[in-house]
Amino acid sequence: MVRFLIKRLISLLVTLFAVSLVAFAIIQLPPGDFLTSYLTNIAADGQTASQQVVDRLRENYGLDQPVYVQYAKWMGNILSRGDFGQSFEWNRPVEEVLWSRMGMTLTLSIATLMLTWVIALPIGIYSAVKQYSPGDYLSTFIGFIGVAVPDFLISLVLMYIAFKYFNQSVGGLFSPEYENAAWSVSKVLDLLSHLWIPVIIIGLAGTASLIRVMRANLLDELRKPYVVAARARGLPERRVILKYPVRVALNPFISTAGWVLPGLVSGSIIVAVVLSLPTAGPLLLRSLLSQDMYLAGAFILLLSVLTMLGTLLSDLLLALVDPRIRYG
Amino acid sequence: MALEHNEPGGISSPEAAAPADVIMPRDTRILVASQWQLIWWRFRRHKLALFSAFILIVIYLIVLVAEFIAPYDPGDYSARYTYAPPQTLNLFDTRDGQLSFNSYVNDYTVEIDPQALRRTFVIDPETRIPVRFFVRGWSYKLFGLIETDIHLLGPENPRDRIFLLGADSIGRDVFSRMIYGTRVSMTIGLVGVLISLVLGIFLGGISGYFGAWIDNLIQRSIDFLRSLPTIPLWLGLAAALPLSWGPLQIYFAITIILSLIGWTALARVVRGRFLSLRTEDFVMAARLDGASQMRVIFEHMLPAFYSHIIASITLAIPGMILAETALSFLGLGLRPPVVSWGVLLQDAQNIRSVATAPWLLTPAIGVIVSVLALNFLGDGLRDAADPYSH
Numbered sequence: 001m002v003r004f005l006i007k008r009l010i011s012l013l014v015t016l017f018a019v020s021l022v023a024f025a026i027i028q029l030p031p032g033d034f035l036t037s038y039l040t041n042i043a044a045d046g047q048t049a050s051q052q053v054v055d056r057l058r059e060n061y062g063l064d065q066p067v068y069v070q071y072a073k074w075m076g077n078i079l080s081r082g083d084f085g086q087s088f089e090w091n092r093p094v095e096e097v098l099w100s101r102m103g104m105t106l107t108l109s110i111a112t113l114m115l116t117w118v119i120a121l122p123i124g125i126y127s128a129v130k131q132y133s134p135g136d137y138l139s140t141f142i143g144f145i146g147v148a149v150p151d152f153l154i155s156l157v158l159m160y161i162a163f164k165y166f167n168q169s170v171g172g173l174f175s176p177e178y179e180n181a182a183w184s185v186s187k188v189l190d191l192l193s194h195l196w197i198p199v200i201i202i203g204l205a206g207t208a209s210l211i212r213v214m215r216a217n218l219l220d221e222l223r224k225p226y227v228v229a230a231r232a233r234g235l236p237e238r239r240v241i242l243k244y245p246v247r248v249a250l251n252p253f254i255s256t257a258g259w260v261l262p263g264l265v266s267g268s269i270i271v272a273v274v275l276s277l278p279t280a281g282p283l284l285l286r287s288l289l290s291q292d293m294y295l296a297g298a299f300i301l302l303l304s305v306l307t308m309l310g311t312l313l314s315d316l317l318l319a320l321v322d323p324r325i326r327y328g
Numbered sequence: 329m330a331l332e333h334n335e336p337g338g339i340s341s342p343e344a345a346a347p348a349d350v351i352m353p354r355d356t357r358i359l360v361a362s363q364w365q366l367i368w369w370r371f372r373r374h375k376l377a378l379f380s381a382f383i384l385i386v387i388y389l390i391v392l393v394a395e396f397i398a399p400y401d402p403g404d405y406s407a408r409y410t411y412a413p414p415q416t417l418n419l420f421d422t423r424d425g426q427l428s429f430n431s432y433v434n435d436y437t438v439e440i441d442p443q444a445l446r447r448t449f450v451i452d453p454e455t456r457i458p459v460r461f462f463v464r465g466w467s468y469k470l471f472g473l474i475e476t477d478i479h480l481l482g483p484e485n486p487r488d489r490i491f492l493l494g495a496d497s498i499g500r501d502v503f504s505r506m507i508y509g510t511r512v513s514m515t516i517g518l519v520g521v522l523i524s525l526v527l528g529i530f531l532g533g534i535s536g537y538f539g540a541w542i543d544n545l546i547q548r549s550i551d552f553l554r555s556l557p558t559i560p561l562w563l564g565l566a567a568a569l570p571l572s573w574g575p576l577q578i579y580f581a582i583t584i585i586l587s588l589i590g591w592t593a594l595a596r597v598v599r600g601r602f603l604s605l606r607t608e609d610f611v612m613a614a615r616l617d618g619a620s621q622m623r624v625i626f627e628h629m630l631p632a633f634y635s636h637i638i639a640s641i642t643l644a645i646p647g648m649i650l651a652e653t654a655l656s657f658l659g660l661g662l663r664p665p666v667v668s669w670g671v672l673l674q675d676a677q678n679i680r681s682v683a684t685a686p687w688l689l690t691p692a693i694g695v696i697v698s699v700l701a702l703n704f705l706g707d708g709l710r711d712a713a714d715p716y717s718h
Contacts (some may be wrong), residue, residue, distance in 0.1 A: 015552055026564035148699040150650050152657055153673070153692045160682050160689075269563070270654050274677070285658065288563050300564070307554075 008315070012308055019308075023300040024071050027293040038088070038290075074297065085294030089287070094298045098280070105279040112199050113260060116206040123207075124214025128222060128249075129241060139211055146208025152270045155201045159275070162197070198275055202268040210253070217249035247321075254318050261310035367635055370712040377708020380701035387698055391511045395468040398504035399482040399490065402667045404466070409499035411685045412436060412449050412491050417459060417481075432456040433490050458484040494687035496675055505667050506691045512668035514698060516583055517648035521641050523587035528594030529637070533625055535595065536602025543599075550592045561588070562651070566660035575666040582661050586648045597640050601633045635709070642706035646699040653695050669695050 039054065065073075077083040084094035127136035174190055221227065222245055230240045269281035276282070280299070287295040361369070372378055390397060415433040435455040439448050465486055467477035483490050493503040535546040565585045569578055605611060606629075614628045649669075655661030656670025657677065664671055669691040675681060676688040 018552060026561065026568075144700055144703060145696075148646070148696050148703060150653055150657075150692070150695060152654065153689070153695070156676060156682055156689065160686060163683055270658060273658065285563060289660075296564070300561075 005316075008312055012312065015308060016305065019304040020075060020301060021071075023297050023304065024074065026300060027288075027291070027297045028067060036291075074294065078301075084298040087287070087292055087295040089290055089292040089295070094295050097283070097295060098298060098302075101278060101280045101283050104277070105281075108195065108198060108202075108277065108279055111195060112203045112206070115199055116203045116210060119203075120207045120210035121214060124211045125218060125241070125246060127211065128215045128218035131219065136215075139215075143208040143211045146204045147212075150270075151201055151205055151268060152274045154204060155197075155271050155274045158197055158201060198268075198271060198277055201271050201275075213253070214249060217251075218245055221245035221248050251318060251321070254314055254321055261306040261313075363635075367712045371708055374708035374711060376704045380704035380708070383697065383701045384705060387510060387514060387701070390507060391514050393470065394507050394511050396470060396478070397480045398501075398507040399465060399479055399492075400501040400504040401466050401468075402500065402505045402508040403665060404500060404504075406489060406495075406499040409489060409491065409495045410447065410497060412495040412499065413451070413685075414494040414502075414687050415451065415491055417492060432458050433492075435488075457488045457490055459490060460484045493690050494685060496685070496688060497681070502672070502687060502690060505672055506669070506694055508667045509669045509672050509691055510694060512579070512662065512666060513649055513652060513670070513694070516579065516586070516652050516662075516668070517645040519580075520583040520586035520648045521644050523584060524591035524594055524644065525637070525641060527587070527591035529598050529630070531591070532595035532598030533602055533630075536599035537606060537621070537625055537629070539603075539606075546595070547599075550595060553588075553592050562586075562655060563658075563660060566655055575663070578662060579666065582652065582655065586651050594637075594640055594644065597636065598633075601636060602629060605629050605632055635712070639706055639709040642702055642709055646702045646706075649695065649699055649702075 074085060077085060082095075084098075086092070087094050087097045090097045123139050127133075127139045130136055174187070174194060222241075224245075227240060227245055230244070231237070235243075269285055271277070272279045272281035273285060284296065284299045286292075287299065413436075415436075418432055418434075433456065434451045434453055435457050436449040437452045437455075439450060441448050459481055460483075461481050462478055463482040463484060463486075464477045465479045465482045467475060469475050489501075491501055491503070493501075493506065496502055496505070531546050535543045562585055565588075566582065569581050573581070602625075611624060611628060614624050619628070652661055652668065653670035653673065656663075656668055657673050659674065662668050662671050672691040673689070673695075676685075681688060
């Protein structure tokens with residue numbers, strides 16, 4: 001086990017290096033750099049910047065140096081001082097910009113995740129045990145809708161309904177009067193009254209696919225002889241199902257649970273954009289579009305690290321839960 | 329059991345069937361049926377998949393003859409009809425107290441809202457615009473070859489305008505645009521899947537067939553690609569497309585970006601199949617016969633799981649359609665003047681426009697129907713792909 005862990009950690013480091021290269025390449029990909037898009041933007045506002053100012057800015061940001069020097073500086077600062085650089089657009093350190101959004105992002109993602117699991121697992125078990133019952137057909141139907149309808153569309157439709165019939169504003173996570181207010185009981189209540197829409201929308205697709213997977217896994221298990229044997233021995237039905245088949249059917253979940261980690265951070269970008277949520281997703285999109293490269297780079301790096309850590313965690317969890325799995 | 333059909337509780341094993349002469353022909357038919365025949369028999373029992381296949385055929389027909397079905401050119405605008413609401417197509421006329429076949433739509437009357445100073449359209453039940461089938465309209469080239477100006481339906485007088493699904497912000501016909509959008513949206517997924525398929529089969533095949541270090545190398549690169557967060561990856565790549573590119577270049581760039589997501593999954597499927605087939609007797613036989621390695625892979629092994637590949641492809645297309653829609657919706661994918669469902673939905677991006685013109689959301693129906701149909705079809709194909717299984 002320890003050897004396995006060490007091996008995995010080493011390969012993790014190698015992959016990390018490759019990922020950092022790719023992250024840097026992605027943020028370098030768009031033609032031009034932050035300054036060009038900055039200049040286009042201010043030109044659109046009818047202003048111009050003199051060549052001198054441009055050159056000074058370029059030097060300040062280190063954009064006049066060759067790419068590999070920029071990369072080395074970037075990585076060097078991260079590794080030595082945990083300094084992810086300065087966000088050009090926000091004119092603040094990248095960490096600060098990131099963390100300012102992280103609280104809301106995590107709240108939203110964790111709320112969604114809990115809801116997804118709490119709803120999907122019982123329904124999945126139900127539709128497997130009662131295969132081809134009306135309830136099973138209903139959940140299959142909802143499942144397919146959840147998979148087929150793009151989430152941003154559901155948000156648009158829900159927004160329309162809330163706007164038209166309930167006269168409620170649904171953008172954002174707070175009513176305007178609480179937006180910049182200090183935390184208080186009423187602010188939390190306001191948050192809760194807004195939180196349910198994004199939670200439902202983001203949760204729907206996840207719930208739908210989770211139900212499908214749970215149902216399929218459990219159906220495979222239920223046909224196995226050990227279930228028949230358990231039943232033949234007179235075990236109560238609830239125990240027959242919950243004790244072993246459900247446990248085994250959970251394995252594929254655990255092996256993909258790690259993928260949840262990066263999702264927690266990026267959130268559902270598109271839904272967040274449509275509903276103008278103050279989460280990390282729109283920030284990432286914005287940083288990519290405006291070529292705020294250190295912010296975007298930090299984001300991609302963070303997400304990749306979380307994906308890899310998540311996969312590792314899943315593997316370890318799987319070993320804990322399923323004693324049949326051994327590591328070579 | 330896979331082999332019985334049409335008969336509830338039918339007999340499926342040859343031994344049991346032998347005494348009953350009536351059942352004999354069917355069972356012998358099964359014994360000599362080709363694999364594709366068996367797959368078809370299995371597939372057609374999945375009614376939902378069969379129905380989905382029908383829907384998809386209709387959709388792809390629309391792709392082929394979009395110009396014929398669309399009453400207007402998708403770029404055709406008319407500022408007079410900004411946000412005109414949908415008109416209902418009436419097939420029968422009951423005006424004179426008797427039913428007669430006379431298709432028409434009701435015309436609008438325009439009222440100016442004195443407060444908002446906005447034009448509002450009211451459907452006027454008194455006036456009607458006759459609508460005919462196979463009318464002459466704008467001319468186009470069917471299949472890019474045959475010059476014609478016949479359209480499936482349109483106003484009898486070409487100067488009238490009808491909006492079956494309403495009009496958008498500059499008075500373009502949403503119905504025509506949606507029909508045209510089908511073309512791009514339904515093909516972009518195909519091209520993307522094709523690219524990922526080629527990559528997937530080639531790399532997955534090598535990986536599974538040769539094993540050893542090559543397998544290790546390819547598997548590690550798949551792991552690596554999968555450890556990259558997909559959404560930022562697409563967004564980054566899509567944001568990287570130069571603004572100066574033409575619509576066609578963007579289209580291909582987007583398909584390639586989309587296929588980057590797809591090929592790793594397909595490669596895994598193909599590799600798994602190769603690994604399990606590698607030890608089969610027929611592969612050994614081919615090898616002993618002195619067939620070259622490429623021949624063993626492409627002539628002997630690949631045909632053994634064509635059906636699985638088809639099923640995985642069908643299941644991969646919806647993801648691409650959704651990805652295109654999402655990317656275009658965010659303004660990172662296809663851009664006007666290209667007409668795709670995602671581009672059309674961009675008009676419905678904020679609550680204000682959805683509130684004024686909810687019909688701008690109709691292209692979404694295209695997305696939902698096609699994605700659902702492809703999912704059901706894929707499910708049916710996957711079940712039928714291995715007709716020998718339980």
